[in-house]
Each structure stands twice: as C-alpha cells, then as structure tokens.
C-alpha cells in the first residue's frame with residue numbers, strides 16, 4: 382500500500398494526452414470529483430474540445446498545447462498550469478502511441494517515435510513534476526503503461542519495450558517518493574475503446590515521413606491488439622473508475638480486465654519455475 386489520495390476536491394490535476402480516449406476520460410473523472418484540470422496534448426483542436434466539454438459541465442479546465450517528447454515544452458506547460466490553476470497535485474503522464482509489427486521489421490525511426498512518446502514523454506513528465514511534488518510533500522503521479530508493460534506479446538515488441546520501461550520506472554519511483562508523501566500509480570489496461578490506432582498511425586506517418594498505413598483492423602493480416610492480448614475491450618469510464626479507486630487506495634498497479642489475473646498468474650508461474 383502506497384500513499385493514498387484522501388480527497389480529489391480542490392486539487393489541480395494535469396493530464397497529458399487529454400484530447401482523446403483515456404486522457405480525456407481521466408480529465409473528466411478528476412473534474413467530476415472537484416479537481417481543476419489542465420489538459421495537455423499535441424492535438425490543439427482535440428484538447429480544446431475536451432476543455433469546452435468539461436467547462437460545459439461546470440469544471441475549471443485549461444488546455445495547453447504540449448508535445449511530451451520535448452522536455453522544454455513539458456516544463457513550460459507545468460509553469461503555465463501552475464501560474465493559471467495553482468500548484469499541481471496530480472500529474473498524469475498518459476500520452477501514448479502504438480505501432481504494431483514484428484521487431485525485425487521496425488526501423489530506427491519507428492523505435493525512436495514510440496520511445497520518444499511512451500518512454501521519454503513519461504520521463505519528462507516525471508522529471509518536471511516529481512521534484513515539485515516532493516518539495517511540497519504531497520501529490521500523486523499516475524503513469525499510463527499497459528498490460529503490454531507486464532507481459533511481452535507477439536507483434537508488440539516495440540510497444541512492450543516502451544511500456545515495460547514505464548512500469549519499472551513507476552515501481553522504483555513509488556518506493557522513492559512515498560517517504561515524501563507522494564503517491565505513484567501505474568495504469569496497465571488491456572484493450573480500451575479509444576482512437577489509439579488511428580491517432581498513432583497519423584502521428585507515426587508524420588514523425589517518420591512514411592505514408593500513413595492502413596489502421597490495423599480485426600480480420601486483416603495485421604493482428605489486432607485484441608487478438609494479441611486475447612481480451613475484450615472495456616470502455617473509458619470503466620478504466621477511469623478503477624484508476625481513481627486505486628489512487629484513493631494508494632495502489633501502485635491499476636488493472637482493468639478480469640482476464641489479466643490468469644495471464645499474469647501464468648507469467649508468475651513461469652518465473653517461479655525458472656528460479657533455482
């Protein structure tokens with residue numbers, strides 16, 4: 382059990398990747414609990430739409446265009462948020478991308494694209510916010526990893542590498558900052574109904590200069606993530622409800638699917654069998 386959040390009321394939360402999917406859902410969940418929310422994303426139109434929606438629900442919400450791959454932009458986003466909404470209590474490093482395919486087919490540009498967002502984006506968020514929370518002696522960091530950060534899967538090697546790194550970083554950070562009153566949780570969902578495939582393929586084409594490929598789709602030659610993970614989809618509200626409950630309980634891991642229990646038990650059994 383780590384450091385728990387007793388109440389969300391009156392807190393300031395920052396969410397990266399808040400234009401869409403899980404990030405937009407987390408922002409809405411924090412707002413509905415009484416947080417002021419700062420929404421950060423590279424997608425200006427999308428993040429403004431989230432802001433408009435949350436404000437129409439009566440929330441205090443600000444949007445900031447921020448590319449999490451750039452440490453300077455993350456640092457100045459934090460300064461902007463703190464000058465408009467006040468000191469940040471909850472920092473969610475959630476922005477992420479996914480590309481699928483065998484490790485041997487991945488170019489260096491592919492590796493850099495995914496690691497820049499999924500790994501370095503989280504590092505920049507942690508380096509920006511963790512010292513501020515530690516200095517104030519309270520707060521919470523939520524990093525979005527994935528079930529792909531807990532088990533390797535065929536066709537997801539690059540994404541696995543980026544998400545395992547986020548889980549490892551979160552586990553270590555949780556131990557280090559708990560004595561300073563700061564909590565850490567790592568969100569590890571299986572499949573969630575979002576636009577991650579479409580959004581990722583667009584920005585992958587932009588980042589690597591490659592033509593935008595067909596989005597992976599169940600039934601095509603490219604295995605869909607659900608085929609790789611053999612699990613069903615859950616909706617965003619299910620994920621955000623579990624996440625806030627975990628933060629309230631001071632839990633490090635946030636899991637979202639019942640199927641995870643059996644898959645992770647098999648992994649634990651394989652490790653157990655390998656130990657001398």
Ligand SMILES: NC(=O)c1ccc[n+]([C@@H]2O[C@H](COP(=O)([O-])OP(=O)(O)OC[C@H]3O[C@@H](n4cnc5c(N)ncnc54)[C@H](O)[C@@H]3O)[C@@H](O)[C@H]2O)c1
Nearest residue numbers: 398401402403423448449476477527572573575576577580
């Ligand atoms: N959808 C799933 O099935 C699933 C499962 C496990 C983990 N995740 C993780 O959840 C997180 C959110 O993904 P989602 O499913 O909501 O996808 P999404 O595509 O709906 O949302 C991701 C958001 O991140 C933003 N983003 C991408 N690159 C960025 C950058 N460089 N700087 C700032 N923002 C950037 C996108 O513009 C988008 O708004 C990701 O880290 C993803 O890896 C998703």
